[in-house]
Amino acid sequence: MDVAGWAVAVHGGAGAWRDEDEATACAGVSAAVSGAAAVLEGGGSALQAAIAAVVRLEDDPLFNAGTGAVLNRDGEAELDASVMTGHDLRCGGVAALRGVRNPVLVAQRVMDATPHVLLAGEGALRFARDQGFAEHDPMTVRARAAWRLRCQGEAGAAPTTPGAGTVGAVTLDIQGRLAAATSTGGVIMKLPGRVGDSPIPGAGNYANAWAACSATGRGELMMRLLVARDLCDRVRAGQHPQAAVNSLLEEMRHDVGADAGFILLSARGAVGIAHGTPAMPHAWQNSGGPVHVAFRRP
Ligand code: ASP
16 A cells, blocks of 8 residues: 555544634644654554544543533533544444543443443443543533533523534554544533434544544534545545545535534545534644644635
């Protein structure tokens, strides 16, 4: 295969970001790219690099994943996450998981230590504890305040108003392997038990031999359209990743609405980034090149 060195792209979620969060969000996605780049530069795998990036963003309370996740109707954080490797199509995920610091690491463990792809709810929690993941309360003061505001302002309103969020990473290592990792608190005020696209292979996260994709936005749309698999297929069919994300976003705008954002990376190291929301902090880097960071696409 024509390998182009390593590459990484990350996003910090498509949504209604506030302008005052721009600098912090850009610093967060930039640090996540640097973390992944260090792994890839040291000869680490695409999977290790994608997970390193997502762990950083889960630990950053600004982002809606891990610590800082938005709360559901009951005022609790239920976390979704998944990982996938493109060269062997292995994947693992967790859904509606409570009380852990880094759901992406539990997702990796589902992939490596079980015959399953996805564990949810109580079973996922029991598995996490069995695997040694300690109790952690992901709720931040900010997440609680946002939840209170929604409770006061939106009594009786639809429960699926999106917050700003989800984090994701797509990576290519020097052996030409691709990986994707995605993690989220979902949408604020979601019904307890609601599962979004992030842990569903092909919907919010996907990798194959041609491309890797992490999606963000209204998960119900991503699941109906299986956007992550669709985008990887478009690259397989010969489209440049940027052309692929542009065309899908246009189709969504026309058909179902464009509350969506994507990062897409090809096995040649080409990056595609698009979002239909006001902002989506993101960053990317190719080996030997600079880190590119942006809060929204020009
Ligand atoms: N896609 C996520 C979900 O629906 C939320 C987001 O990206 O904002 O769970």
